[in-house]
Amino acid sequence: MIEGILIGLTTALTLQNILMVMLGCFFGTIIGMLPGLGPMTAIALMIPITYGFDPATGLILMAGVYYGAVFGGSTSSILLNAPGVPGTVATSFDGYPMAQQGKAGKALAIAAWSSFAGGTLSAIYLLFLAPSLSKVSLSFRSPDYFALMILGLTAIAAFSSKGQFLKAMMMVVLGLMLASVGQDSLSDITRFTFNNMNLTDGISFVLVVMATFAMSEALTIILKRNDPTSAAKQVSLTELGSIKINKEERTKLYKTIPRSSVIGFLIGVLPGAGATIASFLAYGMERNIVNDEEKEKFGKGSVNGLSAPETANNAACSGSFVPMLTLGIPGSGTTAVMLGALLGFGVQPGPRLYMTNPEIFWSIIMSMYIGMVILLILNLPLIPYIARILAVPKNYLIPLILFFSITGIYVMSFNNFDIYLMIGIAVVATFMRLYDFPMPPLILAFVLGGLMEENLRRSLLLSNGSWEFLWDRTLTTCILLTTILIVVWHIYKTMFKKTKG
Amino acid sequence: MNINTTKVISLLFFIFSAFYLYTAYQIQVFAFDENAPFNARTFPIYLGYAGLFFSGLKLILPDPNTIKVQHKTLEYKKTAILIVIAIIYGATILEVGYFLTTSLFLFSSYYFLGERRWVLMFLLSFPFVAAFMYLLHGVLDIYLRDPFLQSIGVMG
Numbered sequence: 002m003i004e005g006i007l008i009g010l011t012t013a014l015t016l017q018n019i020l021m022v023m024l025g026c027f028f029g030t031i032i033g034m035l036p037g038l039g040p041m042t043a044i045a046l047m048i049p050i051t052y053g054f055d056p057a058t059g060l061i062l063m064a065g066v067y068y069g070a071v072f073g074g075s076t077s078s079i080l081l082n083a084p085g086v087p088g089t090v091a092t093s094f095d096g097y098p099m100a101q102q103g104k105a106g107k108a109l110a111i112a113a114w115s116s117f118a119g120g121t122l123s124a125i126y127l128l129f130l131a132p133s134l135s136k137v138s139l140s141f142r143s144p145d146y147f148a149l150m151i152l153g154l155t156a157i158a159a160f161s162s163k164g165q166f167l168k169a170m171m172m173v174v175l176g177l178m179l180a181s182v183g184q185d186s187l188s189d190i191t192r193f194t195f196n197n198m199n200l201t202d203g204i205s206f207v208l209v210v211m212a213t214f215a216m217s218e219a220l221t222i223i224l225k226r227n228d229p230t231s232a233a234k235q236v237s238l239t240e241l242g243s244i245k246i247n248k249e250e251r252t253k254l255y256k257t258i259p260r261s262s263v264i265g266f267l268i269g270v271l272p273g274a275g276a277t278i279a280s281f282l283a284y285g286m287e288r289n290i291v292n293d294e295e296k297e298k299f300g301k302g303s304v305n306g307l308s309a310p311e312t313a314n315n316a317a318c319s320g321s322f323v324p325m326l327t328l329g330i331p332g333s334g335t336t337a338v339m340l341g342a343l344l345g346f347g348v349q350p351g352p353r354l355y356m357t358n359p360e361i362f363w364s365i366i367m368s369m370y371i372g373m374v375i376l377l378i379l380n381l382p383l384i385p386y387i388a389r390i391l392a393v394p395k396n397y398l399i400p401l402i403l404f405f406s407i408t409g410i411y412v413m414s415f416n417n418f419d420i421y422l423m424i425g426i427a428v429v430a431t432f433m434r435l436y437d438f439p440m441p442p443l444i445l446a447f448v449l450g451g452l453m454e455e456n457l458r459r460s461l462l463l464s465n466g467s468w469e470f471l472w473d474r475t476l477t478t479c480i481l482l483t484t485i486l487i488v489v490w491h492i493y494k495t496m497f498k499k500t501k502g
Numbered sequence: 503m504n505i506n507t508t509k510v511i512s513l514l515f516f517i518f519s520a521f522y523l524y525t526a527y528q529i530q531v532f533a534f535d536e537n538a539p540f541n542a543r544t545f546p547i548y549l550g551y552a553g554l555f556f557s558g559l560k561l562i563l564p565d566p567n568t569i570k571v572q573h574k575t576l577e578y579k580k581t582a583i584l585i586v587i588a589i590i591y592g593a594t595i596l597e598v599g600y601f602l603t604t605s606l607f608l609f610s611s612y613y614f615l616g617e618r619r620w621v622l623m624f625l626l627s628f629p630f631v632a633a634f635m636y637l638l639h640g641v642l643d644i645y646l647r648d649p650f651l652q653s654i655g656v657m658g
Contacts, residue, residue, distance in 0.1 A: 167560045168508075171515055174553045178522055181549060185542035192529050192542060193522075223584060223615070226577045397626055400611035403588060404604065408634075411595060412644050420592030424585060431581075436508050436569045454545040466539030 006128070009363025012057050013371055021054075021062040022368055026376045029069020034077050040070035048342050056346035057361050061368040063339055068120065068372045071276070071318055072380060075112045075311055080105060081402060083215035088276030088317070090444050091284040091310035093214070098302035106244040111304060112311045113380050114246065115258060119312030120373040122262040123269070123319035127366055143459035144470040148480035150453045153278045155484045156285040158442045159491040166491060169442045172433075176443035179204055180450025187458065199418040207413060208423050209447050211406040213440045216427035219402040221434055222395060244381070250304050253295075257287055257308045265313030269320020276314040276321070277448055281441070283313030319369055326354055326362055508565055516557040523550025583614045599648030605631045 012018065025047075032043040043066045051059030074089040079096035092112065099108035141149075158169035182193045183203025194200040246254070261283040268279035287309035288299050299306045325336040325343075348354070354362050410419045430440060464470040472478050526546035535541040591607040608627040617623055638644045651657035 167556055167563070170556045171512070171553070171560065174519070174549060174556060175515070177549050178546075178553065181546050188532060188535065188542050190529065190531060190542040192546060193525060220581055220584070224576050224578070224581045226580070227575045394617075396612055396615040396617040397622075399584075399615060400608050401626075403584070403611065404608055407588065407591065407607075408604070408638075411600075412638060412646070415596070415647060417592045417596055420595070421589065424588050424592065428585060433511065435571050436511060438511070457545060458540045461540045461544075462538075464539075 005359055005363040006367065008360050009365075009367035012360045012364035013061065013367040018058055018061050018364070018368065019371065019375075021058055022065040022372045023375050023379070025062045025065020025067075026069040026072075026372060026379055029066035029071075030073040030076070030376075030380060031069075032066075033070030033073020040067050040074070043067075043070045044339060044342075048345070051342060056343070056348050056358070057364045059342065059346060060339070060361065060365050063342060064365055064368055065372045065375070067318060067339075068116075068315070068369075068376055071314060072113070072116055072376055075116065075314075076109060079108045079112060079307075081215065082218045083402060083406070084210060088280055088314040089310075090210070090214070090277070090441055091280040092307065092314070094284065094300055094310075094441065095298075095303045095306035096311075098300065099307060102302050104242040104302065106242045107246065107250075108302075108307060110244040110246055110381065111250070111254070111307050113377060114254065115261075115308040115311040116315040117373050117377045118254075118258045119262045119265055119315035120319060120376075121370060122259065123266040123316035124366065124370040124373065126262075126266045126316075127319050127323065127369070141476075142474065143456040143463070144474060144477040145480060147453060147456040147460055148471070148477045148484070149278075150449050150456065152480050152484045152487075153281060153449065154442065154446055155487055157281045157445050159285070159487050165437060165439070168438050172438055172440065172443040173446040176209075176446025177450045177453070179209060179443075180447045181454070186451060186455060197418075199416060199422075204422065204447075205410070205413060205419070206448060208410050208419055209426060210444055211409055212423045212426035213430040213443060215402050215406045216423060217430035217434060217440070219399045219406075220427060220431040223399060224431065224435075226395075253304045254308050257305045258312045260290070261287065261309040261312035262316040265316030266320040268313070269317030270323045276317040277445060279317035279320075280310035280314040281445055283309040315373075322365065322369070326365070506565060506568055507571070508569060509561060512557045512560040516554060516561060519550055519553025519557055522553060523547065526550050580614065584611060587611055587614065596647065597649065599650035599652075600646045601631055601635055601648055602650045604635075 013022075028047075029040070029043050033040060044063050047063055047066050051062055054062070071088060074084060075092045075096070078084040078089040078093035079100050082093050082097040084090045084093050096108045096112060099105070154173050158173050159166060180203070182200055184191055184201055191201055264283045264286060265276070265279040268282060269276065284306060287305050288296055291299075291303075291305055295303065295305060321336045325340055348358055348361060406423070407420055410423050411417075413419075434440065460470045461467075464473070470477065471481060523546075526543050526549070529543040529546065531541045531543060587607060587610055591603055595603045605628045608631065609623055612623045612626070635646060639646050648657050
């Protein structure tokens with residue numbers, strides 16, 4: 002392994018490759034900040050450029066873009082409540098309220114440090130655990146994935162609902178329903194398209210996330226303009242605040258970061274799970290671990306609530322490289338795009354990559370760490386400038402959010418039907434938000450819908466239509482028992498609270 | 503009579519789930535797939551029942567955390583105007599082109615939100631869109647159809 006690390010360092014520390022990481026991080030941050038343009042778009046745009054380089058340099062550039070875009074996505078989550086990627090949705094739960102309280106600079110600094118620490122720790126885990134972790138991820142079967150997704154959805158419904166579990170579960174079902182629109186992945190049969198060709202490919206993720214977060218947020222701000230409570234919130238939005246993290250906050254981060262990085266990394270290793278589940282689970286876990294006083298702050302600008310998903314999503318980014326590099330199975334949508342690029346270079350990922358192209362394997366791992374350092378150096382001093390976006394008056398900011406949202410959709414499909422659909426979903430979402438129907442469960446369900454159906458299909462086909470697969474394997478049963486425990490505990494807690502009241 | 507809006511939303515969701523379930527049963531599957539343990543309609547059918555279950559529970563169970571929205575303080579008019587402008591933007595973007603429609607969308611949105619600083623409004627619409635368009639079209643190589651700019655010879 003030492004030899005591998007040295008090979009990686011030698012490759013990653015060439016002037017050209019350091020420059021590539023820097024450029025990747027910078028452009029990634031800029032693109033990731035624009036709502037609608039996430040890491041997948043950023044990396045896809047980079048593919049033609051990388052073909053001019055050798056595979057290691059090309060992949061180092063893409064890895065830099067990936068981290069930069071994830072960090073940029075967090076920035077737009079915190080400042081605009083407009084997460085461009087699903088992995089940063091959980092960041093907005095506490096990041097945006099912090100920005101509303103005039104602590105935008107602090108929120109961005111916490112996000113930067115958490116991302117850095119999460120990425121650094123996971124790069125270390127990756128170094129030591131990559132070979133054995135690939136075996137663990139191989140042992141996961143379809144029933145386990147199905148159970149894991151049920152767990153993820155139940156957890157987010159339980160933890161983000163603020164006592165309104167049924168409302169959150171309704172949003173989960175709505176998200177899964179939206180995901181079922183379009184062609185069935187196996188038989189190509191169209192579902193819920195009502196003979197409209199525009200719906201054949203389904204509804205795009207970016208469209209749903211833009212409509213339910215960015216656009217509906219913008220509409221809610223206008224709608225509540227004369228509301229004295231929200232007006233007060235908007236005034237404080239123009240205040241940046243200090244980027245300094247005090248001792249008390251640092252103490253919180255020291256506890257949150259290590260545990261969230263472990264969760265993030267482990268979830269990231271599972272093919273298909275990725276940064277989204279990692280960030281939501283880390284957020285949920287953190288909320289459970291902290292004391293009652295801190296728990297009350299969740300959703301209102303909690304330091305732990307911001308740090309946990311931010312650490313986990315970056316840790317998951319590194320984790321998702323494990324199945325891609327060792328098994329040839331992408332751990333996330335973004336690594337799927339990178340896998341395509343890798344194949345384009347003529348490199349076949351898999352267990353033999355260690356032997357056939359050690360410089361690629363190790364240089365990517367090494368450049369991940371270098372990328373994290375550069376991202377921190379680049380972004381921390383720029384925070385005051387990045388946060389200037391908050392100083393834009395609402396009369397300008399709202400149309401600009403709408404403009405970025407609509408452009409994000411338009412450049413993806415060049416189809417005005419998508420714009421109408423986005424406006425429609427945004428109007429419904431705005432109305433539901435008024436009555437405290439939470440949007441994050443809908444988003445997670447929408448992202449997981451296709452995967453969940455696929456794993457249920459495989460499980461049912463393998464068990465000849467019997468639901469016995471749910472208790473056939475110990476791992477599946479354990480995950481489902483955890484889900485049941487969460488639900489029972491949540492109901493008990495609500496009832497106990499009521500009795501107490 | 504005071505109607506709880508959350509219950510009304512739950513009722514609408516219940517009706518929507520019933521319609522979704524009905525449509526799920528109508529999904530045409532291949533003849534050989536009809537009795538398979540899993541086909542294109544299996545998952546949507548489960549979802550339909552799940553929707554009925556959760557919205558039904560929300561309807562039946564008492565709602566201690568009733569949300570009261572102060573409708574009088576809400577800016578329905580401005581929100582509706584902005585939605586209409588966005589729909590017009592969507593309807594004209596393909597025919598007229600990205601530059602003009604986006605600039606006009608931004609300019610009119612600023613105006614209807616109460617802004618009257620004309621120079622700033624202009625700078626943050628036409629030149630801003632031109633710069634953004636250059637970034638997308640010129641730098642990132644994302645093709646943006648624009649019949650208006652083509653007609654005046656600015657774009658090839």
